[in-house]
Amino acid sequence: MAKILLVEDNELNRDMLSRRLTRRGYTVIVAEDGERGLELVRSERPDLVLMDMSLPGIDGWEATRRLRADPAIAEVRVIALTAHAMAGDRERAIEAGCDDYDTKPVEMDRLLLKITTLLGATP
Amino acid sequence: MVKTRSIATKVALVVSAVVIGALALTGWSALKRSDAELVRLQLSQASTRLTTNLGIAQRIFDERFPGPWQLAAGNPLIFSAGPAAPAETLTTQLFKGRAPIYGNAEVTAALVELSRLTGTKLSIAQRAGNDRALRLATSDTLTVTAGPLTVMPSRDPDTGLPVAAGLALAQGEVVDGRATIGEDDWTLYWPIRETGTNAAVLGVFYAATPYAPFAAAAGDASRQVAEGLLPLVLLIALGSSLLLFVLTRRMLRPLRAIHTAVSRLGEGEWPQEVQVRSRDEVGALAGAFNRMAADLRQTYATIEDKVRLRTHELEESNAALGQAREAADVANKAKSRFLANMSHELRTPLNAIIGYSEILEEEAEDRQLDDLVPDLRKIHGAGRHLLQLINDILDLSKVEAGKMDLYLETFAVRAMLEDVVSTIQPLVAQKHNTLVVDCPDDVGSIHADMTKLRQSLFNLLSNASKFTDTGTVTLRVRAEVVDGQRWIRMAVQDSGIGMTPEQVQRLFQPFTQADASTTRKYGGTGLGLTITKRFAELMGGTVTVESIQGQGSTFTLVLPAEVVPRPVTSDHVALMAGPKGLVLVIDDDPAMHDLVQRTLEKEGIAVIPALSGEEGIALARQLKPAVITLDVMMPGSDGWNVLRTLKADAQLAKIPVVMLTIIDDKNLGFSLGASEYLTKPVDRERLVRVIRRFRHEGGGRALVVDDDDAARDRMRELLRSESWEVSEARNGVEGLEALARGLPDLILLDLMMPEMNGFEFLAALRGRERGEQVPVVVVTAHDLTAEEREHLSTHVARVFDKDHLDSEALVAEMKRLLSESGAREG
Numbered sequence: 001m002a003k004i005l006l007v008e009d010n011e012l013n014r015d016m017l018s019r020r021l022t023r024r025g026y027t028v029i030v031a032e033d034g035e036r037g038l039e040l041v042r043s044e045r046p047d048l049v050l051m052d053m054s055l056p057g058i059d060g061w062e063a064t065r066r067l068r069a070d071p072a073i074a075e076v077r078v079i080a081l082t083a084h085a086m087a088g089d090r091e092r093a094i095e096a097g098c099d100d101y102d103t104k105p106v107e108m109d110r111l112l113l114k115i116t117t118l119l120g121a122t123p
Numbered sequence: 124m125v126k127t128r129s130i131a132t133k134v135a136l137v138v139s140a141v142v143i144g145a146l147a148l149t150g151w152s153a154l155k156r157s158d159a160e161l162v163r164l165q166l167s168q169a170s171t172r173l174t175t176n177l178g179i180a181q182r183i184f185d186e187r188f189p190g191p192w193q194l195a196a197g198n199p200l201i202f203s204a205g206p207a208a209p210a211e212t213l214t215t216q217l218f219k220g221r222a223p224i225y226g227n228a229e230v231t232a233a234l235v236e237l238s239r240l241t242g243t244k245l246s247i248a249q250r251a252g253n254d255r256a257l258r259l260a261t262s263d264t265l266t267v268t269a270g271p272l273t274v275m276p277s278r279d280p281d282t283g284l285p286v287a288a289g290l291a292l293a294q295g296e297v298v299d300g301r302a303t304i305g306e307d308d309w310t311l312y313w314p315i316r317e318t319g320t321n322a323a324v325l326g327v328f329y330a331a332t333p334y335a336p337f338a339a340a341a342g343d344a345s346r347q348v349a350e351g352l353l354p355l356v357l358l359i360a361l362g363s364s365l366l367l368f369v370l371t372r373r374m375l376r377p378l379r380a381i382h383t384a385v386s387r388l389g390e391g392e393w394p395q396e397v398q399v400r401s402r403d404e405v406g407a408l409a410g411a412f413n414r415m416a417a418d419l420r421q422t423y424a425t426i427e428d429k430v431r432l433r434t435h436e437l438e439e440s441n442a443a444l445g446q447a448r449e450a451a452d453v454a455n456k457a458k459s460r461f462l463a464n465m466s467h468e469l470r471t472p473l474n475a476i477i478g479y480s481e482i483l484e485e486e487a488e489d490r491q492l493d494d495l496v497p498d499l500r501k502i503h504g505a506g507r508h509l510l511q512l513i514n515d516i517l518d519l520s521k522v523e524a525g526k527m528d529l530y531l532e533t534f535a536v537r538a539m540l541e542d543v544v545s546t547i548q549p550l551v552a553q554k555h556n557t558l559v560v561d562c563p564d565d566v567g568s569i570h571a572d573m574t575k576l577r578q579s580l581f582n583l584l585s586n587a588s589k590f591t592d593t594g595t596v597t598l599r600v601r602a603e604v605v606d607g608q609r610w611i612r613m614a615v616q617d618s619g620i621g622m623t624p625e626q627v628q629r630l631f632q633p634f635t636q637a638d639a640s641t642t643r644k645y646g647g648t649g650l651g652l653t654i655t656k657r658f659a660e661l662m663g664g665t666v667t668v669e670s671i672q673g674q675g676s677t678f679t680l681v682l683p684a685e686v687v688p689r690p691v692t693s694d695h696v697a698l699m700a701g702p703k704g705l706v707l708v709i710d711d712d713p714a715m716h717d718l719v720q721r722t723l724e725k726e727g728i729a730v731i732p733a734l735s736g737e738e739g740i741a742l743a744r745q746l747k748p749a750v751i752t753l754d755v756m757m758p759g760s761d762g763w764n765v766l767r768t769l770k771a772d773a774q775l776a777k778i779p780v781v782m783l784t785i786i787d788d789k790n791l792g793f794s795l796g797a798s799e800y801l802t803k804p805v806d807r808e809r810l811v812r813v814i815r816r817f818r819h820e821g822g823g824r825a826l827v828v829d830d831d832d833a834a835r836d837r838m839r840e841l842l843r844s845e846s847w848e849v850s851e852a853r854n855g856v857e858g859l860e861a862l863a864r865g866l867p868d869l870i871l872l873d874l875m876m877p878e879m880n881g882f883e884f885l886a887a888l889r890g891r892e893r894g895e896q897v898p899v900v901v902v903t904a905h906d907l908t909a910e911e912r913e914h915l916s917t918h919v920a921r922v923f924d925k926d927h928l929d930s931e932a933l934v935a936e937m938k939r940l941l942s943e944s945g946a947r948e949g
Contacts, residue, residue, distance in 0.1 A: 010471055016478035023485065105474035105510065108481060 005046035007037035034058030068097035477506040515650035562600035582651040591619030609684035707748035709739030736760030755784040770796035779817035823868030828858040855879025
């Protein structure tokens with residue numbers, strides 16, 4: 001059972017996405033900001049992080065950079081989620097250390113494809 | 124007027140003085156000279172011909188006339204004798220240079236004798252010093268005989284006294300007191316006065332032969348004269364010179380003062396006035412100069428004041444412009460921020476709507492609540508649609524705000540196509556269509572904005588797929604070279620429903636699909652094609668469409684293989700915010716922009732300024748203005764070049780260009796394709812008329828006044844398809860309100876309406892200022908009486924029967940009226 005950490009500050013999105021992922025068999029834990037997200041990565045050791053990039057305090061890019069900088073948790077997969085489908089966002093996310101990138105609103109099928117690709121298996 | 128004594132007068136005075144002086148001098152000296160010369164001549168003749176000397180003469184005289192004869196040296200021989208004074212002293216007189224000889228017959232005889240003895244020619248001319256003598260002389264005509272000597276004594280008939288008779292040595296005659304004897308011209312002299320009571324004039328004796336002592340004496344005399352004159356001559360000359368000098372100085376001084384003043388004036392100084400008080404031309408000149416200088420000073424001061432005022436105004440308006448620009452910049456940034464925020468803020472709740480509707484849909488399926496599923500799908504679909512709308516609006520506003528940047532990169536066309544095709548494939552399959560890609564392997568690469576190109580192709584392909592069912596969508600890509608430039612041509616052809624020409628015309632307008640029902644049936648935002656077109660234009664390309672209703676459409680996207688970034692001045696573009704009928708003003712003079720902008724904006728016409736030809740062309744490509752006004756003299760690309768470029772660009776060639784220049788070369792302008800030619804200074808009214816005329820080419824602004832909603836809808840649709848701007852009113856009152864907002868180019872009027880009917884409206888319209896100029900077309904279902912028809916015929920252009928409306932005829936009539944009023948105005 002793959003464990004996914006969803007770092008998302010918007011409550012609705014957090015609730016919605018976590019419910020849908022849970023429905024599909026994933027264990028979902030959530031964090032509201034980057035700092036809490038990093039704590040949970042360390043304590044919960046999720047298989048994958050869905051990281052919203054626009055976060056209060058430590059934003060998604062910074063959180064990802066710190067995650068990659070910490071050898072203990074550096075191997076965790078990260079998919080960046082951003083509402084800004086702007087040119088350059090994808091590049092910026094990859095640069096920060098994300099494994100993949102998707103835009104919000106989430107298209108469930110597309111996101112699931114990216115998750116299974118990264119995790120190498122269905123939940 | 125001040126009476127001036129002219130310089131001419133002065134000069135004349137000076138010259139006169141000098142001339143008079145000179146004349147007096149020369150006259151007097153001439154007189155002197157003539158006297159002296161006469162003496163000299165006489166003496167010279169005497170000395171030449173009289174070989175005898177004074178001694179001989181003395182001897183003869185002594186022999187003949189024992190008595191106190193006296194010969195005065197330095198004078199001609201002068202004898203004076205009279206009957207009553209035989210021993211009369213021979214007086215010597217020098218009287219004004221004439222030397223009379225006083226003497227009597229004996230004297231004459233003696234002289235003759237003397238002459239004979241000396242072999243000298245003697246000439247005696249005589250004339251009595253009184254009437255009698257004169258008479259004698261005339262009555263007893265001198266008989267001049269040839270021969271050495273003839274003495275012709277005669278007597279006075281009255282007195283019996285012997286009077287003088289003439290003697291001549293040669294034949295001759297006497298006329299008017301002059302005797303011509305031989306070759307010699309003798310002047311007859313006569314005694315001026317007589318000496319003694321009975322003195323008679325004998326005559327003047329001239330010695331014809333030079334007589335040296337006489338000559339020497341005469342020379343002395345004339346020298347004396349000359350010497351006596353010299354100081355006087357010098358004095359006069361000096362005096363004249365001095366006078367001339369003084370007068371000249373007096374005349375030149377004010378001239379010099381004026382000269383100095385003029386020089387200083389030329390150097391921009393404002394000299395005090397020239398102090399010249401003389402009343403001649405110089406004085407007048409100085410006066411004129413002073414007045415001119417004063418005028419200049421006044422004018423200059425006025426100009427300076429005006430310049431200061433204008434500078435001040437300009438500074439103010441610059442400051443205002445600066446503020447406006449800053450405000451616009453701020454507003455623009457706020458707008459961009461707002462757009463970005465809005466996109467985020469709108470998308471976030473939308474995410475929830477979409478997401479939860481999906482969740483509910485899934486859960487409804489799970490719980491077998493199938494009857495809820497279709498409704499949940501509708502919510503989901505509407506959410507997706509709204510999201511797409513928001514994204515498209517964001518894109519479009521970015522383009523229109525000039526905020527859409529190009530990220531140019533070089534990439535292989537084929538690889539990009541494959542990417543797009545894989546994305547679009549599900550959509551194509553959904554409608555059971557077949558996608559055919561026709562692209563040669565060697566199509567090469569393109570330097571462009573990949574994201575925007577992909578989105579453009581995606582839009583075209585999804586559009587084709589949307590309107591085609593169980594058909595074929597073909598993507599045909601070719602590289603081609605036109606005018607030495609490489610282009611990539613991408614054509615998307617479908618076998619779908621196609622479009623009517625009217626639908627094609629409206630195709631690229633935002634939010635406009637082929638018709639309103641299309642959206643309901645096919646969905647979509649109606650922005651896809653608009654965005655595609657804007658993207659293409661941003662990259663210097665075009666999107667064109669060909670379509671046959673029922674057979675399908677072909678959209679062709681053509682981009683340069685090397686896209687160059689377009690210089691877009693975003694603040695200009697931000698201000699334009701896409702109004703229709705935009706006027707692009709290309710002029711390097713900001714003042715001109717100000718003028719044109721104020722003039723046109725007062726008429727509700729939006730103006731975009733371009734300060735150079737290059738900027739103008741870029742803005743023209745981007746904004747597709749309704750009209751372009753173009754200056755000729757600009758740095759960089761001049762107006763003629765810009766005009767050539769505009770007319771050579773298929774996308775821009777149809778935009779009417781109004782030359783607005785100081786250069787009056789209409790032939791060149793028109794030959795290069797200008798639509799109208801106005802010369803500066805700008806006649807504002809004419810400019811407005813011309814701009815309005817060209818702005819509405821194809822369609823004008825029509826006001827539809829009709830209480831029937833369906834009729835108004837029909838009219839609106841009809842007119843919009845002909846590119847008319849349509850405003851509407853439901854009765855005469857609303858119609859008048861619409862007029863207050865601005866006069867339309869044409870009014871379509873119903874007659875039977877509540878509140879205010881067509882007749883009343885018409886009367887009110889014609890009573891308005893310029894209301895008489897607006898053509899009115901009546902479209903009515905009302906059966907007109909003969910009287911009404913008669914009334915209308917004088918006030919409206921045409922009456923159409925609403926129930927049997929011939930749309931084509933109506934549109935044609937409206938076009939005709941528009942062009943007529945345009946031509947009348949222009």
